[in-house]
Amino acid sequence: MPDSALPDSALPGSAPAEPARAARHRGRRALLPPVTAWLIANLVTWLVAHGSAVAYWSTGSRRRWDAEHYLSIARTGYEMFRCRERYADFPDVVCGNVAWFPGYPMAIRAASATGLSHELSAVVVAEASLFGMFAVLWWLLGARLTWATGLTLAIGTVFPGGIYLHAVFPVATGTLALLVCTAGVERGSWALAAAGGFVAAACHPVGAVAAVMLLSSAFFAWRGDPWPVRFAKAALSAALTVCGVLWATWLMWQATGRWDAYQTIQRSSYGQGDVRQPFVEMWRAYHFPFSDWYRPPGDLPWLVEHSLAAHKAEFWLNAVFVLLVSATAAVRLLRHRRLPVEEWAALILTVSVFLLPFFAGAEMSWYRNHAQMFVGLVLVGRMPRWVQVPLLALCTVQYARLGAMFFAGVLV
Template identity: 25%
Template sequence: MALIERDVRNPAPAAPPAAIREPGPSTGRRRLRLSLRLDAGDRDVLTLYLFTRVALLLTAYCTAWLFPRDPEAHHPEPFAAVVGQWDWNHYLNIARDGYFPDDPAARPAEWDNREAFFPGFPLLLRALHPFVRDWTAAGLLISFVAGAVAVVALGRIARLHLPQVADARRAALLLLVSPCAVFLAVGYTESFFLAFALPAWLAAQRHDWRLAALLTACATTVRVSGLFLLAALLVHFALTAGQARRRAELRQLPWLALPALPPLLYFWYLYGHTGDWMAWKHAQERGWYREFHAPWEAWSTTWEAAFDHGYTAPYALLWQAELIAMGVGLVIVVLLARARRWPETVYIALSLWALGTSYWYMSIPRATLLWWPLWIGLACWASRRPRLSTGWLCLSVPLSVVLAVAFFSGRWAG
């Protein structure tokens, strides 16, 4: 968390590299070309990314052989079955059959609450299907390309705060070997969301509010977390719109209403089929017990599930991870607030509120992948304490492998 401490003492960061420096007068097209140009630091980040993708592929291969569903099997699990677990099946059903298929054969015996999933990822999956006929391969390709965009953007954001390129590269490394990093590689929405959210945040740092709004609008088609990013952008706009440029920036303010449009259109679509404006929320409640509970009630219920021996050991372990992730999130919020980094504080606080006011905690460890201030703060902390950085990696990498095996073997949810 040295990043936070550093910003309190010296709020003006070192001059960033040219690739991410505040742009001067130029056309939007010129700025776009600059943002797409890869420098040596970007290439280093992509090299790390490729190595970690190979490592996860090797983990999936070994898991298929070591943990088949049939203990007497003489052949490994099919690759599509190994990487296509849990939420992937919801995205696949939406992409293939839609939210409300007319064909009764496309409806599961018990409705799967697919309305709980935003349409951005399934729509792209469906659009890609004519070119990549295998659904699983298409989902993996989306996550692969999106993940590359995300880690490059994370490295560039880190370089706004960290003086050395190597230190900024460490932020990407910490994300890529974090305990839940497997979800960045499979057919889930984390990589796809970050591919829009991180460039949007980078654009906001350059006061390019129009581009930030467009990218955030794309993010809100993928996850509800896009609305949390929108809130952070609004706070950032309010805090950074200086007097000298206020008129020019105020003309861009209406663009920040754009990210609210995709969720509204999605809710309208659900209303047209269900007659329920809250169909998305009600699907969350039916499928994942996300009805509102006070934060202390959710903590208590999760604590009981984790430690009162009422559930099997694998389930209990996962709820222990939920509690740890919530604790980490609360610490980050406190540190960011103490440093008066209000936009990032709002972003993570809203995420914790949404995930921490259900019947019990669910998916908070996965949500840490979306908390870019965490990985940048850890990278700054690690740059000042190399030994502790080594210790962190020694803990994080084994956990990443264990949770990847749990996912690939179908044991993620107990």
């Protein structure tokens, strides 16, 4: 029989074609929800920027305060010096950029090798990381569109503090790394978990909470292995996470000749470096007078005028989020006598990210650190709709208000 008389499936080379096309189609469908979430997140942020009289599509609108330090590390590396060596009227404290970790700046430097400017590379890295966050979260939620998963992605588009996920800050890259770390634990891959932990810790000190989660993972993950192997995987992945901090320390030492460069500038210039009483720090963070410390000149847009104290509502919303995540985990544990691995990981990371800034004394930056609680959305996907819908409404209002503070330059 001639080839033309054969059915398409029997033609040479045609058998694998249909499964390949079906796989590509499934892949495109699987990417559609995270792509949509990423687009909506940018649309909402553009609307907030418009209401704040800021051009969202310029790189300058995303650069505020610490962003300049991350860009300087990407361009020329680390430096540390006495401030009066360059600024005669400045207090005699330590200046430089060794208070900021290298993970995000090194990603900017790598992206700039393509010919993009460092400023544009910084935005590209942040937005690519944000898309990656939605993609990994979608996978952790089961990659199946339901009311619960759809509302969870919607909350992710206006997540508390999420304005920093679009900014020239390491928040999106560090949060993506925490989600990858969670996915590694869920998959039973200690190497993937360790890689995510390393990047998270290299991006920001808050990312080191991954080591806490990985150490405790021996008790809820790696269940197919005997106990000695479980402890070995937990310890090894946690140790590799800590290497992210050691890498940052090594880079600073290479540039300044001091192993304690980070600790020195924290003590000298920011009065940090010791362990604080968290409830005292919460009070200080809540009452910090941002609008008195810096207020944009001239007449302010309505949204900015009514958002200069939005950090107070942010504190309560973040506290409510942690309580909801914790309560959801407790209810599921009581009902099912166990929690899935990814939910244990998300719970530990969320609570740790919330508490760490207050132990460290981050009274002027806790709100952006808390944006890394995004990983807690894994448990938001298990909440009932009557909890998710009000949470979405509260997050939307607060996202606009905190975003206005950021675009006005009031937030550090």
